[in-house]
Amino acid sequence: MWCLMPKTLRAKALEKIQLLARLQAADDSGFCHCVTCGKVDHFRSMDGGHFIAKGSSSRWALEIENVHPQCKGCNSFSMKHGTAPHSYTLWMVDYYGRDFVDHMIATKKDVHKLYASDYRDMIEDFNQQILAHERRLGLRGSLRAINAEPKSPKRAGNGG
Numbered sequence: 546m547w548c549l550m551p552k553t554l555r556a557k558a559l560e561k562i563q564l565l566a567r568l569q570a571a572d573d574s575g576f577c578h579c580v581t582c583g584k585v586d587h588f589r590s591m592d593g594g595h596f597i598a599k600g601s602s603s604r605w606a607l608e609i610e611n612v613h614p615q616c617k618g619c620n621s622f623s624m625k626h627g628t629a630p631h632s633y634t635l636w637m638v639d640y641y642g643r644d645f646v647d648h649m650i651a652t653k654k655d656v657h658k659l660y661a662s663d664y665r666d667m668i669e670d671f672n673q674q675i676l677a678h679e680r681r682l683g684l685r686g687s688l689r690a691i692n693a694e695p696k697s698p699k700r701a702g703n704g705g
């Protein structure tokens with residue numbers, strides 16, 4: 546029986562992608578910089594900040610290209626009331642190129658319907674990537690520990 550509601554799964558997936566974004570950007574000592582003010586801090590002290598707000602785009606809320614490390618000040622106050630959205634746009638254009646950022650903005654209202662199984666696949670994928678980065682940073686043990694991770698049970702009715 547599947548008992549997690551999609552909303553809970555979405556929250557879990559968002560939590561994972563926000564962690565992955567910080568880990569992915571972290572150097573081997575665990576430090577990364579805020580994409581909007583440049584402050585350098587440990588990934589645990591940073592947020593995973595969305596370029597296109599997660600509440601306003603089902604298309605991009607759970608895409609890693611839309612999530613990057615931000616310090617807490619930039620991610621909370623400055624995205625709403627400060628210059629962070631402007632700085633974030635410039636950073637995105639430098640990092641991905643203008644065409645991709647235009648594409649993100651042009652498609653941000655596209656409806657991207659996700660089912661429970663999609664969220665579960667996504668969470669599993671994020672978990673694998675998180676583990677790989679945690680190993681890189683020396684936060685996890687051997688490869689054997691990863692291979693020993695239990696696979697999620699296969700669900701019946703694997704159609705469609």
Ligand SMILES: [Zn+2]
Nearest residue numbers: 579582616619
């Ligand atoms: Zn910042």
